[in-house]
Amino acid sequence: MTKLWGGRFQTSAEAWVDEFGASIGFDQQLVMEDIEGSVAHVTMLGAQGILPAEDVAKILGGLKELKRLAEAGELEYSVANEDIHLNLEKMLIDLIGPVGGKLHTGRSRNDQVATDVHLFLKKRVFEVIGLIEAFQATILEQAEQHVETIAPGYTHLQRAQPISFAHHLMAYFWMLERDKERFTESIKRIDILPLGAGAMAGTTFPIDREKSAELLGFSKVYANSMDAVSDRDFVVEFLSNSSLLMTHLSRFAEEIIIWSTDEFKFIELDDSFSTGSSIMPQKKNPDMAELIRGKTGRVYGNLMGLLTVLKGTPLTYNKDMQEDKEGMFDTLHTILGALKIFEGMVRTMTVNTDRLHNAVHSDFSNATELADYLAIKGMPFREAHEVTGKLVFTCIQRGIYLLDLTIEDMKAESELIEEDVYEVLKPEAAVRRRNSLGGTGFAQVKIQLEKAKASLAK
Secondary structure, eight states, X not given: OOOTTOTXXXXXXXXXXXXXXXXXXXXXXXXXHHHHHHHHHHHHHHHTTSSOHHHHHHHHHHHHHHHHHHHTTOOOOOGGGOSHHHHHHHHHHHHHOGGGGGGGTTOOHHHHHHHHHHHHHHHHHHHHHHHHHHHHHHHHHHHHTTTTOEEEEEETTEEEEEEEHHHHHHHHHHHHHHHHHHHHHHHHHHSEEOTTOTTTTOOSSOOOHHXXXXXXXXXXXXXXHHHHHHOOHHHHHHHHHHHHHHHHHHHHHHHHHHHTSTTTOSEEOOGGGOBOXXXXXXXXXXXXHHHHHHHHHHHHHHHHHHHHHHTTOOSSOOGGGGGGHHHHHHXXXXXXXXXXXXXXXXXXXXXXXXXXXXXXXXXXXXXXXXXXXXXXXXXXXXXXXXXXXXXXXHHHHHTOOGGXXXXXXXXXXXXXXXXXXXXXXXXXXXXXXXXXXXXXSHHHHHHHHHHHHHHXXX
């Protein structure tokens, strides 16, 4: 088969070489964007008088038919035609005759592929933002049910201080809020049109790039034709934002996995987000959470892969840049799936409030309350810390907890301790009293929930 670019070539590559160099196996996912870009381009060519109206009408009719076939899944792609651009151009020529070859007037595959990727990401980033918001809404809904559910808070995965379980959940809401902001801010760098940059130096045809931008819904065009065809910063930024999003999902997944163990039993996942064992009948495994945790690595890999591709490429376009798309497609598929799975997993999980209640009444996470109590009474905090530590050690030796100590036991370490200490040491009181801005106190958590609702309402 003669290549559309093959005029100066006397021999053809062997089939396996074509297969190695082809990208149609994955860039066919850009079919709608490629057709959309071509429609805008030929419309602009007609408006500028570069192509006669009858040619424009014929080409637009052919593109409309290709779109219909693409939507019906009836297009057959060929490795011999390398990529989505040449495949569609060949199909157009076969459909409407040689006039189809005029579509590429004033355009190169270099600015064409860049345009396709900009169009693709511009649409999909909004989809990602929508799923982030849906997940945030689910977290908020769960949090509203557990404002006064007391749970152990951890540092170093050791019991630290009692907290509102809602407060713990809402930490992920705000992580996702920052993720959403990053994706939103990236749109202005995706929303730049490279079409009209040609291969790398522009074109001699009197094109109207602003008209193309208007037709495709872009807010501006690249100011430099070399930058236009070589820029993949916006893809790197998408992969970077996705990596950080997956970091947050992976951290949450790790906690979901821990909380659902028999050792913790803080939550139980719905059966629809769990799997069993092929040999152990009793097992209920948090496989979806584990998969999200595992798939985080592939998203990181896609980011590092593209950064490595770009780091040594001179201006402008190089075939290396064909490697920009597979990782982008894979990352998009991964984060969309992860967000959908996680939203359902959190929406349907059961929080074992009794287990959480028992946990905070069987630990020393209220020790800081005793140290603060003594500090409020005038004891230097370092001394209060030492007194509390001695009382904790006494409890460990006796196999009891701070609330089990008699007032005499406590006074043996400090005369400042009075009967009111028992109220202070209750986990519920400990949480309620932490009412500093952004703290875990019930009143502050309710304020936080209102802020979250206002943020989602925007």
